[in-house]
Amino acid sequence: MEERNEPNIPRLDRHRFDGVGQCIYCGETDDLRDEHIVPYGLGGNLVLPDSSCGACAEITSRIELKVLRGSFRPIRVMRGIQSRRKHRGAPTKLPLQVRYGDEWETIELPHHEYPLLLHFLVYDLPGCLEPEAYTEGLRVRGHLTYSFGPRPEQVVKDLGADEIRVSQTDGPSEFAKMTAKVAYSMAVASGAVDPRRGRPEVVRSVLGELNEIGRWVGMVSRPRQWIRDVLHYVGIKRDREHNLLIGEVQYLTDTGTPTYSVVLGTLDDVYVTDLALRTPSG
Numbered sequence: 001m002e003e004r005n006e007p008n009i010p011r012l013d014r015h016r017f018d019g020v021g022q023c024i025y026c027g028e029t030d031d032l033r034d035e036h037i038v039p040y041g042l043g044g045n046l047v048l049p050d051s052s053c054g055a056c057a058e059i060t061s062r063i064e065l066k067v068l069r070g071s072f073r074p075i076r077v078m079r080g081i082q083s084r085r086k087h088r089g090a091p092t093k094l095p096l097q098v099r100y101g102d103e104w105e106t107i108e109l110p111h112h113e114y115p116l117l118l119h120f121l122v123y124d125l126p127g128c129l130e131p132e133a134y135t136e137g138l139r140v141r142g143h144l145t146y147s148f149g150p151r152p153e154q155v156v157k158d159l160g161a162d163e164i165r166v167s168q169t170d171g172p173s174e175f176a177k178m179t180a181k182v183a184y185s186m187a188v189a190s191g192a193v194d195p196r197r198g199r200p201e202v203v204r205s206v207l208g209e210l211n212e213i214g215r216w217v218g219m220v221s222r223p224r225q226w227i228r229d230v231l232h233y234v235g236i237k238r239d240r241e242h243n244l245l246i247g248e249v250q251y252l253t254d255t256g257t258p259t260y261s262v263v264l265g266t267l268d269d270v271y272v273t274d275l276a277l278r279t280p281s282g
Contacts, residue, residue: 014045017189021050024188024195025060025203028053037185039178041068042251043081043231048189059207060181066174074116075148075252081231096155099163107159115155116148117166118252121175126218126263129242138172138214146255176217176260177206182234183247183262192236192245193264200265216263220246226256233259243267 022029035051038044041064052060068076074094076083093108096115122141127134156164180202187193193200202216227233235248247262 014047016047016049019049019051020188020195022196023053023056024048024051024185025056025199025207026053027195027199028055033057035185037189038182038232038234039064039068041065041076041081041083042072045082046186046189048185051185051188056207060178063174063177063181063206066171067178070174071118074111074114075118078111078116078148097165098159098161099165100161104165109155111149113150113155113158115150115152115164115166117152118146118148119143119166120146120251120258121172122258123176123214123218123260125220126261127212127215128263129218134215136211136214138176139218140172144258146252146257173213176213179249179260180206180213180217180247180262182249183236184264186234187236187245187247187264190236198269200263202262202264218261219258220261224256225250225253225259227253230254236264238267240267245269 021032023032024035031054032050033052033054035048035057036044037046037048075081093110094114095106095108097104097106121143124130124133124139124141127139133139152164156162184193184200184203184206188195200216202213204210205213205216225233230253231251233248233250233253237246237248238244239246243266245264245267247264248259249262250259251257
């Protein structure tokens with residue numbers, strides 16, 4: 001694991017960028033809403049004003065809520081990450097699948113006793129980098145599991161069980177679409193992409209117009225990074241080898257989680273900046 005130290009990259013708790021004046025997803029100019037680059041429920045206070053119409057905001061919000069109230073909900077509650085409802089309505093106990101011998105059963109444990117296991121999917125390269133191997137959807141190779149709270153082996157011992165299993169309630173598609181939305185909106189905010197000149201193809205997959213999110217979202221081999229006291233990392237990078245503009249997104253950066261890559265366009269089509277973002281925790 002690599003600890004990366006980049007003092008030249010701004011660390012922003014909150015910021016309002018310049019507004020776009022049209023929906024960055026469809027070009028609509030009426031009924032515009034503020035767009036949170038990183039979802040508010042993940043600690044996102046970086047705002048792109050007047051940049052999402054009501055219809056597109058409903059689509060992206062539905063995607064985000066599927067993840068925020070699914071696999072990410074326990075860690076949001078445990079860490080006290082901001083919530084519009086201040087986590088009212090969040091369950092006080094979480095379901096856990098437990099195996100005793102040949103039988104599985106589901107029990108519920110309070111947060112402080114629960115083995116918070118967060119699965120981060122491992123994707124192949126974005127399909128546009130291997131077009132001969134890509135058809136549709138996502139190409140998932142596996143997952144990496146990160147443990148928060150009590151260690152799983154201790155929970156197994158305390159329960160007198162043979163095995164435990166934590167279910168993940170959101171799908172790989174929602175997570176990939178949310179990640180693409182984060183990278184794209186950051187590219188717009190930083191000036192790397194001007195939606196008034198046309199939207200990247202990945203946007204059509206975010207909105208559900210095409211089932212090709214894996215063509216633009218994936219993972220490029222690179223050292224894992226761990227940045228102290230930082231909740232998330234979003235970067236906009238030049239890939240000169242492939243002549244592409246790439247968004248990089250890493251959630252819970254202080255835990256050394258994987259970095260996801262989002263292809264946003266070619267360097268011929270966009271104005272590129274090296275601006276990146278760290279969102280500090282707490």
